[in-house]
Amino acid sequence: MPAVVSCPPYTCVESPVGWGVIDALAAITVVWIIFTFLYKGVRGRNVARYPQIHMLIPYPEWDKKLLAEKPAIGAGRAVAAFFKTLFVDVLAMGILRCEYGRSEREVVRTRTAKRAAKLLMVWGFVFAGISTTLAYLMFPHDMIVLDLYHPARIFGMLGGAFMIVGALMWLSVRYKEVSYGGMRWWDLIGADYLPIVILLLGISGFTLQAAILAWAYGWPGAAAFLTVAIHFHAVLVAAFFWLFFWTKADHIVYRIFWRIYDYADKELAGPNTRLPPTTLKPLNRTGKEIQPGY
Numbered sequence: 001m002p003a004v005v006s007c008p009p010y011t012c013v014e015s016p017v018g019w020g021v022i023d024a025l026a027a028i029t030v031v032w033i034i035f036t037f038l039y040k041g042v043r044g045r046n047v048a049r050y051p052q053i054h055m056l057i058p059y060p061e062w063d064k065k066l067l068a069e070k071p072a073i074g075a076g077r078a079v080a081a082f083f084k085t086l087f088v089d090v091l092a093m094g095i096l097r098c099e100y101g102r103s104e105r106e107v108v109r110t111r112t113a114k115r116a117a118k119l120l121m122v123w124g125f126v127f128a129g130i131s132t133t134l135a136y137l138m139f140p141h142d143m144i145v146l147d148l149y150h151p152a153r154i155f156g157m158l159g160g161a162f163m164i165v166g167a168l169m170w171l172s173v174r175y176k177e178v179s180y181g182g183m184r185w186w187d188l189i190g191a192d193y194l195p196i197v198i199l200l201l202g203i204s205g206f207t208l209q210a211a212i213l214a215w216a217y218g219w220p221g222a223a224a225f226l227t228v229a230i231h232f233h234a235v236l237v238a239a240f241f242w243l244f245f246w247t248k249a250d251h252i253v254y255r256i257f258w259r260i261y262d263y264a265d266k267e268l269a270g271p272n273t274r275l276p277p278t279t280l281k282p283l284n285r286t287g288k289e290i291q292p293g294y
Contacts, residue, residue, distance in 0.1 A: 120166025127159030
């Protein structure tokens with residue numbers, strides 16, 4: 001049985017997984033994310049693939065005839081566009097038009113619910129990030145604070161609850177309007193991959209915390225429960241970060257870059273703009289205007 005010790009003003013227990021192992025896995029994950037972003041985003045031109053540019057102008061012509069003759073955006077304008085995107089579009093979820101769905105009927109019936117679901121999931125991740133940061137800075141080394149009123153615990157529980165509720169809202173709306181009967185298991189890497197993984201992450205996070213409390217106070221079977229909970233949560237965390245850029249969820253990151261580029265470039269209006277005129281609508285092969293959404 002692990003020793004529950006006092007770490008005033010809280011109660012602590014030794015971490016079942018050494019912080020050195022966690023730090024090493026985190027470092028490897030960051031390196032992998034950078035690699036996949038460079039490979040899938042930069043090398044694949046997804047970062048610069050603003051939809052209208054991609055559909056209307058071939059890349060060689062774009063590079064030679066448009067960008068080569070335009071003035072540089074400038075660091076100051078780019079930084080301002082980044083913060084505008086962060087606070088106006090990302091945290092307020094004005095950036096992703098996924099709530100428009102596949103049909104006009106879906107727009108009318110589910111747009112508000114999907115927007116609320118996305119806000120909950122995004123802020124769930126924000127709170128989870130705050131919780132992780134506070135735990136790293138405030139927990140004694142290789143120890144875990146058990147008290148639920150610790151700031152890291154409070155933000156973690158709020159983040160987990162937001163993630164679970166938001167993912168359930170999204171999936172419930174999708175279930176009513178999209179036929180899942182003919183889906184194959186690999187279709188989950190599409191539009192539903194992200195909310196499913198977020199839902200499981202929230203559940204596994206609460207499961208892990210319950211397992212740590214049971215293990216700390218010596219409940220029967222707690223050691224086996226803790227082992228299962230650690231691996232359950234670790235696999236889901238790895239699935240989220242390591243597979244992110246290999247699923248359709250990667251459009252979230254690319255849209256952030258597109259919006260930054262859009263804000264910065266709109267200030268160079270008229271003959272200096274890098275973007276096609278807004279009156280030009282991207283068309284598909286049938287000649288119909290392409291609608292936003294999945």
